[in-house]
Amino acid sequence: MSNKISVGVLGATGAVGQRFIQLLENHPWFEITALAASERSVGRRYGEICHWLLPTPMPAAVRDMVVQESAPGLPCRVIFASLPGDIAGPTEKAFAEAGYIVCSNASAHRMEEDVPLLVPEVNPDHSALIDVQRRRRGWKGLIATSANCSTTAMVLPLKALQDAFGLRRVFVVTMQAVSGAGYPGVPSLDILGNVIPYIGSEEEKIERESRKMLGTLHGESIQAAPFVVSAQCNRVPVRDGHTECLSVEFEHKPDDVEAVIAALENFRVPLQVAGLPSTPSQPVIVRREPDRPQPARDSDLEKGMASVVGRVRPCPLFDYKFVVLGHNTVRGAAGGSIHNAELLVAQGYITN
Amino acid sequence: MSNKISVGVLGATGAVGQRFIQLLENHPWFEITALAASERSVGRRYGEICHWLLPTPMPAAVRDMVVQESAPGLPCRVIFASLPGDIAGPTEKAFAEAGYIVCSNASAHRMEEDVPLLVPEVNPDHSALIDVQRRRRGWKGLIATSANCSTTAMVLPLKALQDAFGLRRVFVVTMQAVSGAGYPGVPSLDILGNVIPYIGSEEEKIERESRKMLGTLHGESIQAAPFVVSAQCNRVPVRDGHTECLSVEFEHKPDDVEAVIAALENFRVPLQVAGLPSTPSQPVIVRREPDRPQPARDSDLEKGMASVVGRVRPCPLFDYKFVVLGHNTVRGAAGGSIHNAELLVAQGYITN
Amino acid sequence: MSNKISVGVLGATGAVGQRFIQLLENHPWFEITALAASERSVGRRYGEICHWLLPTPMPAAVRDMVVQESAPGLPCRVIFASLPGDIAGPTEKAFAEAGYIVCSNASAHRMEEDVPLLVPEVNPDHSALIDVQRRRRGWKGLIATSANCSTTAMVLPLKALQDAFGLRRVFVVTMQAVSGAGYPGVPSLDILGNVIPYIGSEEEKIERESRKMLGTLHGESIQAAPFVVSAQCNRVPVRDGHTECLSVEFEHKPDDVEAVIAALENFRVPLQVAGLPSTPSQPVIVRREPDRPQPARDSDLEKGMASVVGRVRPCPLFDYKFVVLGHNTVRGAAGGSIHNAELLVAQGYITN
Amino acid sequence: MSNKISVGVLGATGAVGQRFIQLLENHPWFEITALAASERSVGRRYGEICHWLLPTPMPAAVRDMVVQESAPGLPCRVIFASLPGDIAGPTEKAFAEAGYIVCSNASAHRMEEDVPLLVPEVNPDHSALIDVQRRRRGWKGLIATSANCSTTAMVLPLKALQDAFGLRRVFVVTMQAVSGAGYPGVPSLDILGNVIPYIGSEEEKIERESRKMLGTLHGESIQAAPFVVSAQCNRVPVRDGHTECLSVEFEHKPDDVEAVIAALENFRVPLQVAGLPSTPSQPVIVRREPDRPQPARDSDLEKGMASVVGRVRPCPLFDYKFVVLGHNTVRGAAGGSIHNAELLVAQGYITN
Numbered sequence A, B, C, D: 001m002s003n004k005i006s007v008g009v010l011g012a013t014g015a016v017g018q019r020f021i022q023l024l025e026n027h028p029w030f031e032i033t034a035l036a037a038s039e040r041s042v043g044r045r046y047g048e049i050c051h052w053l054l055p056t057p058m059p060a061a062v063r064d065m066v067v068q069e070s071a072p073g074l075p076c077r078v079i080f081a082s083l084p085g086d087i088a089g090p091t092e093k094a095f096a097e098a099g100y101i102v103c104s105n106a107s108a109h110r111m112e113e114d115v116p117l118l119v120p121e122v123n124p125d126h127s128a129l130i131d132v133q134r135r136r137r138g139w140k141g142l143i144a145t146s147a148n149c150s151t152t153a154m155v156l157p158l159k160a161l162q163d164a165f166g167l168r169r170v171f172v173v174t175m176q177a178v179s180g181a182g183y184p185g186v187p188s189l190d191i192l193g194n195v196i197p198y199i200g201s202e203e204e205k206i207e208r209e210s211r212k213m214l215g216t217l218h219g220e221s222i223q224a225a226p227f228v229v230s231a232q233c234n235r236v237p238v239r240d241g242h243t244e245c246l247s248v249e250f251e252h253k254p255d256d257v258e259a260v261i262a263a264l265e266n267f268r269v270p271l272q273v274a275g276l277p278s279t280p281s282q283p284v285i286v287r288r289e290p291d292r293p294q295p296a297r298d299s300d301l302e303k304g305m306a307s308v309v310g311r312v313r314p315c316p317l318f319d320y321k322f323v324v325l326g327h328n329t330v331r332g333a334a335g336g337s338i339h340n341a342e343l344l345v346a347q348g349y350i351t352n
Helices: A015-024 A085-097 A124-137 A149-165 A202-213 A257-265 A330-346 B015-024 B085-097 B124-137 B149-165 B202-213 B257-265 B330-346 C015-024 C085-097 C124-137 C149-165 C202-213 C257-265 C330-346 D015-024 D085-097 D124-137 D149-165 D202-213 D257-265 D330-346
Strands: A005-010 A030-036 A078-081 A101-104 A142-145 A167-176 A216-218 A221-223 A228-235 A242-250 A284-287 A307-314 A320-326 B005-010 B030-036 B078-081 B101-104 B142-145 B167-176 B216-218 B221-223 B228-235 B242-250 B284-286 B307-314 B320-326 C005-010 C030-036 C078-081 C101-104 C142-145 C167-176 C216-218 C221-223 C228-235 C242-250 C284-286 C307-314 C320-326 D005-010 D030-036 D078-081 D101-104 D142-145 D167-176 D216-218 D221-223 D228-235 D242-250 D284-286 D307-314 D320-326
Touching: A005 A015, A015 A030, A015 A330, A078 A085, A078 A330, A085 A101, A085 A142, A101 A330, A124 A142, A124 A216, A124 A221, A124 A330, A142 A330, A149 A167, A149 A202, A149 A242, A149 A257, A149 A284, A149 A307, A149 A320, A149 A330, A167 A202, A167 B167, A202 A228, A228 B242, A228 B320, A242 B228, A257 A284, A257 A307, A257 A320, A320 B228, B005 B015, B015 B030, B015 B330, B078 B085, B078 B330, B085 B101, B085 B142, B101 B330, B124 B142, B124 B216, B124 B221, B124 B330, B142 B330, B149 B167, B149 B202, B149 B242, B149 B257, B149 B284, B149 B307, B149 B320, B149 B330, B167 B202, B202 B228, B257 B284, B257 B307, B257 B320, C005 C015, C015 C030, C015 C330, C078 C085, C078 C330, C085 C101, C085 C142, C101 C330, C124 C142, C124 C216, C124 C221, C124 C330, C142 C330, C149 C167, C149 C202, C149 C242, C149 C257, C149 C284, C149 C307, C149 C320, C149 C330, C167 C202, C167 D167, C202 C228, C228 D242, C228 D320, C242 D228, C257 C284, C257 C307, C257 C320, C320 D228, D005 D015, D015 D030, D015 D330, D078 D085, D078 D330, D085 D101, D085 D142, D101 D330, D124 D142, D124 D216, D124 D221, D124 D330, D142 D330, D149 D167, D149 D202, D149 D242, D149 D257, D149 D284, D149 D307, D149 D320, D149 D330, D167 D202, D202 D228, D257 D284, D257 D307, D257 D320
Parallel strands: A005 A030, A005 A078, A078 A101, A101 A142, A167 A228, A284 A307, B005 B030, B005 B078, B078 B101, B101 B142, B167 B228, B284 B307, C005 C030, C005 C078, C078 C101, C101 C142, C167 C228, C284 C307, D005 D030, D005 D078, D078 D101, D101 D142, D167 D228, D284 D307
Antiparallel strands: A167 A242, A216 A221, A242 A320, A307 A320, B167 B242, B216 B221, B242 B320, B307 B320, C167 C242, C216 C221, C242 C320, C307 C320, D167 D242, D216 D221, D242 D320, D307 D320
16 A cells, blocks of 8 residues: 555546646655545546546546546545635635645635745745634644636746845736636637636736745734736637746846846745755746747756746836746646645645 | 729738728729738739638739739829838838838838828828928828828827826836737747746837827927826737736826726817818727727727727826727737728828 | 617528628628527627637627527527528528518428528529418518539539530539638538548538529429539538539530530529629629639638639530539538528619 | 667758657667758757757757758768658669669658658568668668558558458548648738648548558558548647548448457557567557547547547448547657667667
């Protein structure tokens, strides 16, 4: 029998659920022991009811697993949750109350005062909120959340820049891939050869979540970082990879483009984080070609766990502008939650 | 025999050249009497050598016209020029010296002090530079230019807002259609399911040209408008229609979103301009649906001559943000140059 | 008050329903007096609940119409029906029983013995089945159907070739646009940069319906044409326009490619049909360029009502191969049903 | 120093050239020691002049290699050639004369009587033509060719079916990816949301090459297989992976669909071939889902070296129809040539 930590995937048939399953195949620390999905799939073999969307084959280990109900009782220690907005909140809470470690990808609990919103390279210390959470709520389990996909891509370079120069103001315009909307998600008639300049609630999430993640732990809560973000979000006909155009004003203006690039390239993560299985060898990659990063060509660098930055140049209005690319269903969703779970293992919040 | 003004199209086989031909079919004032293209096409029938790209049939009137050399001597009064960057400058100059009215779509002369950069609804008075130009250069002909395609789309709403509130700072991120790069232009391997976050010189053009167009005629030159623009340009897999996300800081902050919309919707053009054949009945259209404008659905409004604005909302950093859409090869290229020629007719610079 | 014939559109909010509304704007004979849609839309203004998908604006005349239930009682004479498969059958029947003229776009009744499957240029005489239908079923109303979208595109040239040479065997492989699947229809994750080599029931429909349409009226029924069709259907990332590769074996082998082209170009329609408002001046257009027809460039010829044929060339296995393109939501759906209704007016089956 | 066989890539900056470099990274038998490209790249570092198109990083080993002229003298034993049609023929010949082993991906020599057209799993014995070639031409080197990309994908399943049932007639309609046209290749304006029903010379190549590859070695030449092929070729907006719809008439009609599938799944390759590094564990994969194979989801199976078959079903005209998918720049180009070189090593035609 395996010594790995048992995990269950909620929303296992969805686009992000499938990504969880793909990324957990051969994971050194975790092993899938439960799959849950909506009622009409319960009791049936996963291989039979899942419309598998990824270009790698469905892992053999899940093919014959029987899909279960999304409720406490699942035979696992950790829950990876990728549920629709309306049911995510109560379901995740039920699992945490019942003692499960819930690593959530949904927005329901992200902004609650005692729930950490984690990116291991950025704010690993925010997991201390878990102790607050447990004490206040009387839970044996816990909820830890990962951020919205477009926020995650940009907080990696922003963290490096915050450390080096301080952040004051951030403009960001996103061009987001269709996989971010799940499946069936965006109808092809809406997006083929088109741009949709709107993604519900996305701008608010970016403006809010980035400040919490880059904020500071003070006693029992996070003090949001003092910079201001303005976001504009667009859907584009791209399969995977969110591209984001940023312009940033700093507390201390960097001397030149090379100083910005140096801060990004020298970004180092705490030792504890560096050792996690999903931590990329280089969390922020800087491309110097004039026309990179591009979603079709750079999303898979570092197995989709890096933020790729390019086109660093002065801005006539703020200090510097640049482009950020992140893989939205890997780093920005399933991969991010798995990474968070790894951090919780390293920090002792998850034990076998 | 026709009483129309005779016009010639340079670069007639290119993507914009074809658009000129399409838009000039049945034009009430102009009639194509000459087509010119690169050397290897000279002497051959247009219908035989042109790889026609548009979804409407090639007009019968040009099918049998013999392609001529791009040099003075062409049997026409007005020249519509859409030439590659390197040859545009000298060729246009040669025609103007030889007495032709050159309505150019290229960037070569746009920023020259005595060359008007025109959008009829925005700065019709800038055509007064033509008198300066003729006097200084001793030309009987003239050069008038239209702006870069992404700039054109945004100056229409910016003009309305400048009039109402004054402009201080403008952030803009563009998502530009492939037709803007001409033909063969963008290789499909570069853009299918991809975003290219770079278009050579485009950002500089937007930052510079918008200030000239919204500037003020003082004596013999234009004083650039005093606002600052920061542009970031991207190519997206869209056929026609540039989408632009703007955030604007005003001299006088509008009271609310409705005040911004009112300024856009109430934008009126001078009577002389309103009467031109290509002037749209509403140059700035405001959409109130949450997810518009979209290039695949709104580019053809007002026959591609309107700027379509949507998503007007407050900006956490500047005052208001919104989305602008414009048809890049109609309003932003061939249609814009034809419109300029119409203005020059109305103003008496072109006579038959 | 208008003298036009009153019509109602069922499924008015769907992709084909919208096309009906677009094509009926300013129709010389018909006027929309009723719109019906699914329960959740009933009682609400069309302009308020319809997610309008087309690049032309929603006609003003329907914007304030209140959506009604899809049941007899609608204030109109003719019903244009574009309903989902499961409810189309009984709903259409209920309307016909109640005295309405039902021009259906659904497959439910197409293959019934006393229901005509009409393309006006191809088999206008098949409408005689209506008399049989009425007598047998005791209806004052009637049901007339139009064919599946891919079938419609190919029967136009096949009719011309059948008349000239007789048909024996037809291979066809289709590459179909996403609009054929309705809205929301094909998820973008399934089709962006992809081909789906399957469309449910489509191949059977093509193989069956083409033989009925090209069949002969004998007494009270249609004798299917004696040729055999083998179809393979694919979905491709195209917005509108089905492209079809055919290879045909004839009863009498044409002498050469020019003979095939001549038969296609000389295809003439009965006088009664030629006079209908939607009949294209040339129902079958032959392109001689090596790389046409193309959906993005040729679908709108003749306002989307023509079949465009190209690449006529010998086939090493059968006699000749060629490519056919047809606009799937115009000729292949809404436009086809309207055209059929026009035919029924001309034939006296619809009176005001 | 490495014991690997030294290889050079001609056309190294092109789309297929890059694929060669990608696939040869860490190849167990071959090592790149020379890169050649067109004149303007000669003398410059590969990393500096190559516009790298693939989503995996450019291998470090080639980054600093200096690009050389495409002429004998290159420091390598084997030449992988992916040159444009006009120069491929003479260049390859010059290398072969000079003693190089030329594994060509171009069509120039494919149909020459003494040049093998190889797919290792299909006709490894055809390499015997090399002896004829050398004797007749007096070469120490040799030319071996791989087939056109769409032909390669279909000969794998056709070989299995030929062995089991004999082949009489084959209809095939292809939907080909843009990477097959190289770079810059297909302009985006031609293919975004479009289908181009024409690829120059492609149909003739399929009809001809498939019969040579499935033919029989008789003495000093190949007797083409006695079946007839009719091909229709289309370009679709897909990045990688050619999808092909086939209908086949056999010498001996298989009993049922399962018999066809069994023949495909039981396809075994000679032991010598099975042991080659690039031979897939299953050269022909059969999918039983109704809607597979799909280029975006199945092209990378077996690292792009398998042909994926689906939708096996009876054909109303011939015996059975099915869909084939193959990766056009891996199996159908660079991967195929490397595979052939591996075969020549195993057969003793290449020694270190």
